[in-house]
Amino acid sequence: MIKSELIQKIASANPHLYHRDVERIVNVIFDEIVDALARGDRVELRGFGAFTVKHRAARQGRNPRTGSPVPVEEKFVPFFKTGKELRDRLNGDDGATNN
């Protein structure tokens, strides 16, 4: 599924909304997640998963072709950890059992 298909799905479930507005709603949700992570917050969506940011220190890398050392700058990278309920659903467990 791609974003336009997701928007289409949401739009058909909400016939009273303009397609254009559904597009904005979906974009607002994902932009808000990115903005939160960019400003130093984390996002936890129970049952779905959590988005966090990890810090990677600067390190000495290597050009794999020439073997010459290249400096790699420090950076911040986004991470996603799957929520328990979704993880169980992926494995055909609908949450009726514990663990």
Place this chain on the structure above:
Amino acid sequence: MAGKTLTRADLAEAVVKKVGLPRNESQDLVELVLSEISLNLARGDSVKLSSFGSFGIRQKGQRVGRNPKTGKEVPITPRKVLVFRPSNIMKDRINSGRMRRKAAE
């Protein structure tokens, strides 16, 4: 890095503010977006959201694990795991935002 934790309620609030929909309807829409994504993933389909990232399913085979407390070997059953790959746009926005914050500290 005294960050807050955002939840569904904060995402719904963003929809209220930026799209101008009532709060209860915004909450339902946030939930619908998440459940649609979950439904597709549970079916085994990947979900690609341009400028955000993509969620995919990876099949893991059986392997031998160890109970860390007893040291006993236990088989880990084959399973599906969800992997998220952030888009370059997402990575850039987060990295530059965090670097700016760090510089301002």
